[in-house]
Amino acid sequence: MLDNKTAEDLGNKGTAIVVGASLAGLMAGIALAQQGIHITILEKAENKARSGSGLQVEGKRMERSKTAKILQKIVSGGKTSIQLWSTLESRLRKEAFSHSNIDIHYNVFVQAINQDDASAWVYTKDEKTFHADIIIGADGHRSTVRRLVAPHKPNAMYAGYVVWVIDTINENELPLKLRPTNQDLGVNMFQGPHGFLFGNIIDNPDEVAGEGKRQLGCAWYDNTKTDLLYEIGCVEENVVHHSLKGPDIPKDTIEELAEDARTIWPEPWRSTTLRALQKRGLTGIPVKEYIPDNLMKARIALVGDAAHVPAPITASGFNQSLEDAIVLGDCVANGVAGENAVLAMEVYEAKRLNKVRRIVKSGKSFGASFGRF
Numbered sequence: 001m002l003d004n005k006t007a008e009d010l011g012n013k014g015t016a017i018v019v020g021a022s023l024a025g026l027m028a029g030i031a032l033a034q035q036g037i038h039i040t041i042l043e044k045a046e047n048k049a050r051s052g053s054g055l056q057v058e059g060k061r062m063e064r065s066k067t068a069k070i071l072q073k074i075v076s077g078g079k080t081s082i083q084l085w086s087t088l089e090s091r092l093r094k095e096a097f098s099h100s101n102i103d104i105h106y107n108v109f110v111q112a113i114n115q116d117d118a119s120a121w122v123y124t125k126d127e128k129t130f131h132a133d134i135i136i137g138a139d140g141h142r143s144t145v146r147r148l149v150a151p152h153k154p155n156a157m158y159a160g161y162v163v164w165v166i167d168t169i170n171e172n173e174l175p176l177k178l179r180p181t182n183q184d185l186g187v188n189m190f191q192g193p194h195g196f197l198f199g200n201i202i203d204n205p206d207e208v209a210g211e212g213k214r215q216l217g218c219a220w221y222d223n224t225k226t227d228l229l230y231e232i233g234c235v236e237e238n239v240v241h242h243s244l245k246g247p248d249i250p251k252d253t254i255e256e257l258a259e260d261a262r263t264i265w266p267e268p269w270r271s272t273t274l275r276a277l278q279k280r281g282l283t284g285i286p287v288k289e290y291i292p293d294n295l296m297k298a299r300i301a302l303v304g305d306a307a308h309v310p311a312p313i314t315a316s317g318f319n320q321s322l323e324d325a326i327v328l329g330d331c332v333a334n335g336v337a338g339e340n341a342v343l344a345m346e347v348y349e350a351k352r353l354n355k356v357r358r359i360v361k362s363g364k365s366f367g368a369s370f371g372r373f
Contacts, residue, residue, distance in 0.1 A: 013037045014133040014336035017122055019110050019145050021045070023085070024304025024321040025138030026092035027075075029102055031067050031329030032136070037336060039102045040130055042122065047106040049090065054082045054168070054200040054217050056187070056315040058322075067329035071322060082187060082202050084168065084215065088318075110144050113300065120299040133336040134345065135300045136328070141240070141288055143306035149297045155239045156290035156309045159367035161195075161223040162244075163312055164257065166273055167281035168202070168217035178268045180214070192264040195222040199269040216272045219312070220257075221287075223370055228253060229286050240288045246280030254280070287311055289367060291360045295353050296345040303328060308356040311363030320356060327351050 013036035018029045021043030029039045059080040064072065072078065074091050096102050109125035113135055120135045137145025141156040171179045180201050188199040202215045229235040234244050254277055261273040276282045290309035295302050303324035310316050331348040334340050 012335060012337065013332075014338075014341065015040070015131075016134045016136060016336060017042065017120070017130050017132040018136045018138055019113070019122065020138035020140060020304075020306070021093075021096075021104055021106070022138065022140065022304070023088055023092060023318060024306070024324065025136075026089070026096050027071055027322055027325035028136050028138055028303050028328055029104075030074075030092065030095055030099070031071060031325040032332060033096075033099045033102050034067050034070060035329055035332050035335070037101070037332060039099075040132065041096070041102065041104045042108040042110055042124070042130065043104065043106050044109050045106065047104075049086060054202050054215075054219075055085055055088065055318045057081055057083050057088070058319045065326065065330050068326040071326060075322060082200050084202055110139070113145055113148055115148075115297075115299045133299065133338075133341045134332075137300065137302045137306040138304050139306050141290065141305045141309050143302065145300060146302055146306050149300055149302055150292065150294055153293055156288040156305075158229075158235045158238050158240050159287040159289050159311060159364070160226060161221060161367070161370060162225045162229060162284050162286050164218075164220040164222060165283045165285055166218035166220065166276040167279075168200075168215040169272055169275060171214045171216055171268075173275065174216075174268055174271055178271055180216070180268060188269070190265060190269065192260070194224050195220060197221070197265055197269060199272070216268060218269055218273055218276075220273070221313070221370075225253070225284070229284075234284070235286050240286045243286065244284035246282050249280065249282075249284065287367065289360060289364050291357055291364065292353065295349040295356075299341045299345065301328070301345045301348055307352075308360050310356075310360045311367050313366050314359060314363040316359050316363075320359060324352060324356075 015038045016032050018025045018039060018041045021041045025041060029041050033039050057076045059076050059078050074095055075088055096104060110122055111125050112123045114121060119131050119133060122130045137143050139145055147154045190197045198219045200217045234242055258274060258277045261270055265273060288309050289311055292308050295307050304321040328348050331344045336344055
């Protein structure tokens with residue numbers, strides 16, 4: 001909840017629009033609201049729980065601001081772990097709804113944004129206009145907001161390989177002899193002839209550890225499917241347009257992946273993968289990368305995948321989105337009304353740009369050697 005903020009504070013600190021209510025958008029909204037700014041979050045998806053893969057979440061770090069402590073308590077509880085995307089989203093959504101100065105609108109399609117010397121605004125598909133002192137783009141790797149912030153470089157680019165994200169299963173779905181031991185929690189990596197696999201063992205969403213309570217998931221990196229991605233239209237002219245959902249994966253590709261899984265992966269990852277393939281419970285995500293030249297333009301700034309898209313091999317995507325939100329919150333301590341808006345965005349960019357560029361470049365060097373075009 002917002003700490004000790006008066007109605008006068010809320011009126012004087014200014015207003016912000018956050019485009020996107022995924023993890024980065026919710027964290028940014030909470031960080032801004034903590035500073036007494038009134039937040040409007042616009043999300044194109046429906047207001048319902050969504051699924052996702054496991055994410056590496058860093059624990060508590062020293063010498064953190066109040067905003068950092070609040071966000072880290074929500075997402076990590078102070079410990080480094082693998083957590084389900086859906087669990088993180090549920091916690092952040094609950095926190096956002098608890099703030100009286102956060103309004104979330106679902107089923108809102110942003111068509112365009114703009115700004116002038118006095119304010120910024122969003123146009124929506126249903127012909128509504130939302131005005132605010134600042135706009136924060138948290139609308140993912142195909143960001144609409146980025147088109148205005150960086151019109152010279154609007155697209156994240158295909159890295160030359162795909163990651164098959166296997167739906168998580170409960171360990172009880174496997175025979176007893178195949179279930180992981182209590183020492184197996186965390187991430188396991190296995191190398192194959194044309195890729196590698198990360199197997200995640202995750203405590204259940206209600207955080208009750210023990211036998212029968214854990215989830216198993218896989219992320220299978222594959223550099224042999226570029227032709228398929230172009231044929232289906234997932235990638236065009238080196239720009240990623242969409243992922244490949246399980247029901248849309250060609251039958252011969254499913255059979256090929258199943259044969260590879262039987263041959264390459266040890267248990268319990270072999271059975272976890274085969275069960276998912278049988279049910280088409282997987283998504284093929286073309287890996288993309290985006291090295292930003294800038295993170296802001298006057299009153300408008302970017303966070304999360306809209307700002308920077310590191311290769312998943314860096315395991316830094318969520319944690320850098322968290323850091324974006326923390327730094328953004330700290331930068332708006334004086335509010336965003338009047339001249340404070342542009343100044344706050346400039347300070348945010350100065351603190352984040354070089355760091356995120358280095359992180360994306362580190363993953364890009366891996367993609368250059370692993371990816372195949």
